[in-house]
Amino acid sequence: MAEESELHFDVSTGLKRVLGRELITDDEVAIFELVKNSFDANANTVRLHFEEDQIVIADNGDGMSYEDLTGKWLFVAYSAKRSGRPDGDFRNVAADRRHYAGSKGIGRFSSDRLGASVLVQSRKKGQSKLVQCLLVDWDLFENDAKEHFDRIPVTHAEQEKFDLPKDLRNFEPELSHGTVITIRQLRRPWPRPRLLDLKASLAKLINPFGQEIDGFGIHLSVPAERAEDKRVSLMALKKKEKPLPREIVNGQIGNFIFSTLKDKTTFIRVVIEEGQVVTTLTDRGELIYKIAEPNPYPSLVDAGFSCEIYYLNLSAKTTFARRVGLPSIQFGSVFLFRNGFRVFPIGEESNDWFGFNRRKQQGFSRFLGSREIIGRVDVSGSDEDFQEASSRNQGLIDTPAVAQLRRAVMEHCLKRLERYVVPVSWTDAADGKTDDLSRLLTDPGRARVSAAVANLVDNDKVQLIAYSRKLVDLINERSSDFESSLVSLRAIAEKTGDKKMLARLESAERRFDDLKKSEADARRVANKALAAAEAASIRAATAEAEIETERRRAHFLESFINVDSATILNLHHQVTIYAVDIAQQIENFLTETAGKNSVPRETVLRTLEQMAFLNRKVMSVTKFAAKATFKLDSEKIDTDLPGFIFDYIEQIAKTTGSARLQISVENLHPGMRLRFNPIDASIIVDNLVSNARKARASRISFVLSKQDRGGLIIRVEDNGRGLAPGTNRARIFEMGYTSTQGSGLGLYHVRQALGEMGGSIELDDQVSPGLGFIITITARSKSA
Template sequence: MSQRKTFRFRTNSKLEKLIGRELITNNIIAFFELIKNSYDAGAKRSEIKFINVKNYVVDNTKKNKEYFVDGRKVNMDEVLTNNDSYIIIEDNGQGMSFDDVEKYWMEIGVVHKELIKQIQLKDDSVNKMYNRILNGEKGIGRFSTDKLGSQLEMTAVDKTGAELTTVFFDWDKYNDHSLLLQEVEHDYIYESLATPKKSGVKLKILKLRDSWSIKDIEELKRQLKKFVSPFSQEQNSFSILFSLNDNTEKIINDAFEYSLTSIEASIYSDGLFKYNISDNNYSSQEYNNLAPPAFGPITVKIIYMDAASKRSFTKRTGLSTREYGNIKVFRDNFRIFPYGEPENDWLNIDNKHAQAVFRSLGTRDIIGYVQISNLENEGLKDATDRIGLVEDTKEFEEFKKFIWRCIELLQNHVFNKIKKEAEQQGNIISNTIENRREKEATFKTEVIKVLKNTQMAKNDADKIIGLIENNNKELQKDLNEMKKANIVLNKKIKVFQRITGTEGMLIDLLHTIKNKTALLDSKLNKIIIQNPEIKKESHNMKSILTTINKMLDSALRKASSSRLVKKKEILSDIILESIEENSSICSENNITISHEFKDNHQRVLVNRESIKIVFDNLFSNSVKALKLAVDKKIHISTKHDQGIIEIFFQDTGSGINQDDAPFIFNVTFTETRGNGLGLSTSLDIIQSHDGDISYITFPEENEVGACFFIKLPIEG
């Protein structure tokens, strides 16, 4: 006869190790878990102390920091701990009574914090009570001490200050897997205090499992900076102190104070979206109504790091912006890992930056945070492995989309600002050139007057010389001003290049696609007009479309951190392809193309599509410059000399004004009513191939048009 009975799970002692040193992946996470427990206990201060270790001194006066132990210069691998070293983590929270220790601390996975999600604390500065949201939920954070050391002395004073309980843990007892978890015993001492003490918990961790070097200590302090809330108004409500023996310092999160450009945004439960873009003395606040967020109300701050901000940030924190991370997530002022870590691009910022998103910022250009709450963001739940949030939910996807909305608002502001500043510097150059021309005209008029009204006596000759000298001084002054403006302009453009793509501007691709579109229009027009030749023309059109597709496919490579793939190519073959692709639009404009190759089919190490971009830009400029010419010709010639292939691209168009010649490779310069990007892009491409491109004049005075001189090194 069958009889129904019951089984019960037993817990092997191995579980302690699974939820302790094996679950906690590194020492930094262990400290974070223990500090979080202090926060949840209502502490306003948590202090980490390394005792019985070597003291070291940091010399920050040198370009590279230097470290000294007992006056001896050492490297960062110098070990500071020894067998007698120990760690103390101490807080001034509400502490625990004996009953609390027995009921909560000694029970794994206790539900206490699930039932009590917030506690009330007194703000002494304003004599008011405020709520603190609790972070821990799983009831296993205390086992992080096992990650740091094999022995623990836990001392707790309850909130009345009348009870002191000390428990002694030897975590290695759990290595005996023949025991059940509840069979492992720990000694304790209970004391009723006649004189009350301040409440709190003190964890003394002995027999450290790892040796701690200067590098480890510095890394811990750097990481602790990131654990504290970035909200300046919240930093006084909970602080972290760090001590090396008797040397104590306060950990300050000041990571967001070095940039002038940022966006602060909030979305409320009803969908009200409020954001403010700040930029030095500029501020713009906007309101929008969106759908109520499924993820709940949140606050976002994202900061744009320009070159000056990055230098200041690195100087003060010892980290580059990339090493620091990007957009971090805080739940009630505490970090949720691993979001925003250096290698955790959880928002796919760099991926979008690489995928032909023309006006975009990368992870090295923005840092910031998102603030969520246990009470108001129930849809954003912690993952069961204690790392991150549950991500396969509708709430998490909408959460990311909202953050991207904020990123896009900021990057639009940044790019528009850079463009405006670049245009202003370009206007300075243009205005200075015009002023110079007027002065030259006045100078010539004065000289003519003098020559007409004098027999060139000595005094008059001196007057002419004086005019010339004064004019030269003015000329030098103007040229210096132009030079300064040009430097500023180029700096702006370099910033633009770094932001837009790590290996070159994505603008060049868009510029080339525009040229290709013009070619395609020309082809289509010709096919329509000359219907019998559709088959013949379609072959060329397919070639053009193939080229466009190749360039689009190469966009990711152009924007990625690795260089474009370069291969040995016959340069004259590349030029012939460009001639073929541009032949239709040239024919339509009655332009004759000729070529003369004397490079003996030498090879060059290039990216084929990039070099074709250069020739497409030159063809496009020539077609525009030849609009009003009578004899419309483009001639391309090559020769090789001492390991270099020289290319001459010449047309008979309107040419380039000598006053403008020094500036033609600057972004925004144009004489053809284009966007001023072609020649700047061409220079970048040629220089990335260890070559050079320049504008040259003709030795014969009767020659007209423009000539560009390109040099590329021969490969092998």
């Protein structure tokens, strides 16, 4: 065997280009790498300053000593972060505050991408008062590719203070320690569009949820752009608006849109802590549920995993676009942050690293995709588990921990959010256009929320920690969803061991059964009498029937007709049923409160509300009986809803109202056929008219028009006194809430009736003086 000898690698100056411009292929990524170094140096502030031919990046981090510069910064591909050395090492970070954003030891070559030379000034925390300076001319490395890398000189000097541009001198008091990097002889200019793009990217780099999460702020200063910033701000001021952050170059970088979205849309937050996956779902400011379950992801136990995903309905998308200045889809989807810094390109518009869009293609109407969601996933850990690709813009290298990360986001974040959004919000198309809970506070809305929570906790491993008492509660016994809601509420009460809720459910179920039995008996008696009367009427009034078929058909007759025996019995039929219902409510209340010295206000209010609603039905029947061309013995009719409301206002509300209140109606809708309860429609109109009269209005108007996809919008406006001072506008539709001497039931009944019709009501802030409402009813072929 030939004699062995040792050889060694030699390194050409060409290594600089490989680690610099050829590895870091994007100017923005190059700046990101330098900002990451500031973050890793324990800085809380970094200043980016752009001049015509230089970029300055200054931070108040731990800084570097002479030994750090010579033994580590100039040691190619060495990373003290990766070596895991103790405190005091190169730009080390306290473990209890941050993990490292970078660990390749090549970020220092980012400056080569940006300019021909770099000046590094640094003062070590707690050590020398002198500032250490290194000047590197990158072009010297390109004169001869055969030259040895380590033979290219780098200039070192010491000075008493940092040499800063004029605009950064106000930052000098914070630089008792820190680093200032000045990149000169820029390879490309930075016009305003590039600077705005950089600012937008940096905002997503540090934290799209606001800087308070990691206590790290970035400030951008570009003197040449201040005049244009001022012009943009003045233009916005003339429109009585604030300039959009993405339109202004100078200032602090950050995204504060998410603090607004938290109260405007549905979002889920999932964290792994103490061996459990803890999930909290919030809908438009209301906590819907908080659950805990065993953690099935061993690689994420100590990884600080957290995920926050927002569902953007149409209203939230509009808010986002208005505040940020571009559609949410262009901003990005779900970003991944490793050790506090963004991992590119995960979350970009065309990136589907989590697989959301591939899955959505399998069920477009059942699954959420990147167009409907936006959010952030955080994870921390070593390169062994979570390592970025060397190119810095290709995401994470696949490892078992990365596979578990993807699965956790899909199974416990996206799918959990989906299991609420699809059955609760997507079922009601109009809910996607609201930024409040108005449509969920109706009986059908509450029933959907209760069912979603019940389905979620139907698992022995899931612990229900908290849930919304506002939305997950007993609904009205008259609602068609009452019985199915009882099943959901029972499952939730049993899961939480809520004995009070179980007792309330038992009581509600008894009242409901008694009510159904009484109503069934009343219907049998009334139906028998009505059938006999109708048979007699048919025999005795054939001629009158033939005349009636020739008359103009409408929902209501043009004038009062003679009240014949059939009409009287029709009236009697309905009044009998509602009167029996009222009697049963009274009996239920007396039974429930027997032997008690005091009765909770909530119990009294609930019973009075039921009776008030039934009484309102009786009053409506008496109005209908003389004028309706349809029979009231069936609960629902299938007809043109806008036409029905128009006819009701013209032929009944006007003629039975007060002479002091002028009522007008305009129907601009081409027609929308719907199956609905006519009594519900009358209650909506009558309550709004009654409220206007109490507010001493002299006029009230109803304008019916077409909504998108054929839905109905009703704008109601009166010239009364409006809301009383101090009224909580968010509560005016709640049962029993009143700022006057009223019952607090009128607007509550309006919202409940609309809920049964698939509609909602909200205040119209554009009406003043007086009071206005906007009613929205979604178009659909049938209503249950």
